[in-house]
Amino acid sequence: MSDLLVTGARLRDGRVVDVHVAGGRVVAMPEAGTGPRPDGVPVVDADGGLVTEPFVDGHLHLDKVRTLPLAGEAALAAYTADGMAESAASIDLASAVKAHWSVDLLLPNVREVLALGVEHGVLHVQAFVDVDSAAGLVGMEAVLAAREEFAGTVDVSVVAFPQDGVLRDPGTAELVEAALDLGADVVGGIPWIEDGEADQRAHVQWACALAARRGLRVAMLTDDAPDPAYRTTGMLAEAMVEHGLVGRGVACHARALGAYGEDDLATVVGQARAAGLRFVSDPHTGGRALPVRRLVAEGLPVGLGQDDVEDAYYPFGRHSLLEVAFLAAHLLEMRSAADLETLVDLISTSAARVLGLADHGLRVGGPGDLLVHDAVRTVDLLARHAAPRAVVRSGRVVAQR
Numbered sequence: 001m002s003d004l005l006v007t008g009a010r011l012r013d014g015r016v017v018d019v020h021v022a023g024g025r026v027v028a029m030p031e032a033g034t035g036p037r038p039d040g041v042p043v044v045d046a047d048g049g050l051v052t053e054p055f056v057d058g059h060l061h062l063d064k065v066r067t068l069p070l071a072g073e074a075a076l077a078a079y080t081a082d083g084m085a086e087s088a089a090s091i092d093l094a095s096a097v098k099a100h101w102s103v104d105l106l107l108p109n110v111r112e113v114l115a116l117g118v119e120h121g122v123l124h125v126q127a128f129v130d131v132d133s134a135a136g137l138v139g140m141e142a143v144l145a146a147r148e149e150f151a152g153t154v155d156v157s158v159v160a161f162p163q164d165g166v167l168r169d170p171g172t173a174e175l176v177e178a179a180l181d182l183g184a185d186v187v188g189g190i191p192w193i194e195d196g197e198a199d200q201r202a203h204v205q206w207a208c209a210l211a212a213r214r215g216l217r218v219a220m221l222t223d224d225a226p227d228p229a230y231r232t233t234g235m236l237a238e239a240m241v242e243h244g245l246v247g248r249g250v251a252c253h254a255r256a257l258g259a260y261g262e263d264d265l266a267t268v269v270g271q272a273r274a275a276g277l278r279f280v281s282d283p284h285t286g287g288r289a290l291p292v293r294r295l296v297a298e299g300l301p302v303g304l305g306q307d308d309v310e311d312a313y314y315p316f317g318r319h320s321l322l323e324v325a326f327l328a329a330h331l332l333e334m335r336s337a338a339d340l341e342t343l344v345d346l347i348s349t350s351a352a353r354v355l356g357l358a359d360h361g362l363r364v365g366g367p368g369d370l371l372v373h374d375a376v377r378t379v380d381l382l383a384r385h386a387a388p389r390a391v392v393r394s395g396r397v398v399a400q401r
Contacts, residue, residue: 002395009051021368024394050373054123055321056351058280059252059305062127063139066109068310071097075312094312098134106142117319121371121388128161131179161188167199187211189220191232208239217248223256226288230256237271247276258288278354282307283331285314303351321347322385368395
């Protein structure tokens with residue numbers, strides 16, 4: 001923890017202040033130039049540029065980053081073809097490459113993408129890590145090692161994620177328990193990939209029961225195809241209530257909700273509200289997205305995630321959430337001035353609500369975590385989607401250009 005003074009910081013409400021950080025916490029935010037200037041304290045001059053909270057990535061497959069050259073193009077072609085109709089088949093194609101994984105192979109890529117995230121102001125990550133009969137615990141070991149290396153700079157919450165299913169991949173349930181014993185923080189799930197509604201419901205029940213027994217959160221990829229027949233988001237919400245997990249679950253993707261009729265969508269919104277279910281959308285990695293605008297209007301916590309970085313499901317990605325938000329502005333038809341403010345919320349304050357990060361926000365008494373941008377206006381922040389000029393964690397400058 002360090003002391004720091006950020007001068008000329010333009011807040012998103014238009015005020016220009018000086019941000020005083022002492023002992024890693026924000027202690028004062030007077031109007032720029034009106035407060036005392038502590039002796040011997042490092043200064044970052046924002047020069048009227050926007051200063052925001054750090055960014056929060058609620059959905060990143062961190063073990064898979066930069067593995068597309070190893071995986072080949074077949075899974076990517078299947079995932080992106082015919083309106084995502086072959087998304088389940090793509091997961092089976094992508095699974096084969098995990099037999100060749102090793103910690104030495106994965107760890108450099110994991111480090112690189114976490115470091116890229118720091119450069120782009122991403123200081124909180126919910127990392128999904130494959131735990132299944134193909135991957136074993138190799139990806140988990142790599143990501144846990146990187147989490148330790150980046151401790152104090154990036155908070156990495158690790159999801160033990162049964163990518164290939166639980167009922168359709170015997171032995172995976174035990175591997176998930178082993179991953180939690182190693183240090184994973186969240187019980188993962190992907191119920192829509194199971195064969196039929198009964199197995200999908202059993203998958204959800206297994207994950208929620210395990211999370212309740214261990215006192216953990218649950219995070220699932222639900223309904224990752226634009227098929228209104230998929231119903232696992234509602235299953236998750238119901239199971240969270242049943243197992244006492246209200247407010248402790250996240251649904252990522254939930255693309256099928258974008259294909260629901262009004263009555264079905266209203267039902268899921270009500271279920272999500274009752275369960276305290278939060279959502280992460282990744283509109284750039286699939287053919288249809290969660291109805292983000294509707295869920296935000298309903299008051300449900302929603303964030304945007306990077307999802308993938310050059311893996312079997314998406315060939316791009318810099319771990320830049322401003323880039324993700326810029327793409328979402330087009331894909332979600334969110335381009336009004338109010339929409340642009342919402343998009344920034346979806347990668348910062350609202351995304352923090354999704355992950356339950358109570359100690360997040362640029363305020364007196366809050367953490368000394370902030371981003372100093374060149375842009376003065378929100379429209380420029382998104383249009384340029386440039387890396388911040390300075391990234392500050394607990395009063396310490398951790399990246400600067």
